[in-house]
Amino acid sequence: MTVIFKEETFHDDFTFRNSPEAVKRFPFPFPEDSYMYSVNLEPHKSYRPGSVYERTFDVDEHYVSEMRDRARVLAEDPLRCQSLPHMTLAGWDLLELIMTSKAEEYPELFELHRDGTKWHWINRPLGIEQKFTFLDETTLPYGPMEYITRQTQGDFAVLDQRDDNLWMDAGMVTTQADWSLDFDIGMNFFEWHAPVPKAHEMGIFQRALKFLLNVQQGSPARRLNWTMTVYPLLDTSPENYHKWGVMKKDLTLENMGQMMHLRVELQTFFRLPRSNALVFPIRCYLIKLDELVTVPKWARRFHRVIRDLPTELATYKGFVTNRPKIVEWLSKYDDGAPTSPGIWPD
């Protein structure tokens, strides 16, 4: 498999777009024509060659540009990456998990040579070569979590497990759907989920936490979450909301196909071996509506989901004002024909 890495931006001139191959493998998140919160957790197993579920950490055509965007965001706001002092060991666990998975699953892109604690890491796409001593922080240019997540797509929350709860005690968060690591760091599972409507009353968080506390090493899990974003902005942080919020006004029926994006998060859960921490990668995939409607089943279904979504969810996800326009635009692609079950194109 050869990936050709694109030169593109997620700010200012916004040159991001998906190739037809990337559209085909997009993780469309709706198995049916309507959507409500649920405990949608399943084993993170490899299946469907070519899909985003094939590898432990998917590397796609946006890799190099996404990493450049992360470096840009961190230079503006270093608080997007934080780790409380007791989380360093979990950072090493994470570095090991990512390096070993990538070297094994993408040997043409990444190499890891290990001689006891003397490690040698080669990241070809980013042009990085690093010799370091495992578990010795002084031999890396950043802490272990920051070092490896500057080279891995997606946000990362690293959760300490204690008192039958998970605590968000470290993270790298530059591509988030409007939540703040700096505000949430140190919170437990129920506290950081506090702003979510309905799900607390539905008992979803109690059941989800129970599941997560029991995730075992070697048996990762996953789920999808989604929202919508005007312009291909990876960084829709609350910190910068006073800059990107106004961009939602630019949306019109004419530019909808290019401006409006479905934003899907592939969220995975891994138990880490030494620290017993849980790592939660949140990988963001963006797709323009013009790209999405090239798959007729997705176009029909997406129209129905957005049209019928409960107002509380549309408000929380931040597109309630633009919803009528989005539905009007999408309706052209829905002839009312039935859709097949499952998320894959027909």
Added chain:
Amino acid sequence: MLEGTIPSRPVYGALEIRPGRLHLIVADAEGAEAILDLAASAPPDFFAGAQIIYLPKKSGDKFVAGLEQLAPAQLYVGPSYEAALPRLRRVLAGAHMGLQVYLAGTEGLMGQAMLEATQAGIPHSAIQAEHRGSTVRRVQCVHCKGITEDVTHDPFRCAHCGLHLFVRDHYSRRIAAFQGVRVDAEDPGNIPESVERFR
């Protein structure tokens, strides 16, 4: 009852006497009333082992005489939380096993003192908090990170960057503050009328 309670916000109870070798009581304004209520059920030697840090704020000397009558081992009456902070830190640094912490008054005071206590290694199980008096909020601007104290109105202007912020119920114990977010981010200049939500 405090309006807008969501799971990130601490739940405050009513102070009760707990066995301990030293009792540290931190209160502001009407929080003094919680201490006086506590005294009603306190054993005779309780205040001999108690230190009180009290910040009267707008209540002036209304409760000071009452607190003096309790004859605590130490009573400090201070002008502001910032002024009292070195003293609070000193007491916590010298604390050993058996310290009980009692917090009473506004959320801003209790949140900050709770943070100091937990950072000093006092277990949560040895800290109690009772809300009394004003419901004003301590709010952190999510954009500039500056904290505005004693917020009464929603929306309000950030004391640091000047943006007009609405006040969320989302609360961080680590910052001891609610979150403020630009109210006119999606429609600059369109600022709803400010209403007094917290007094």
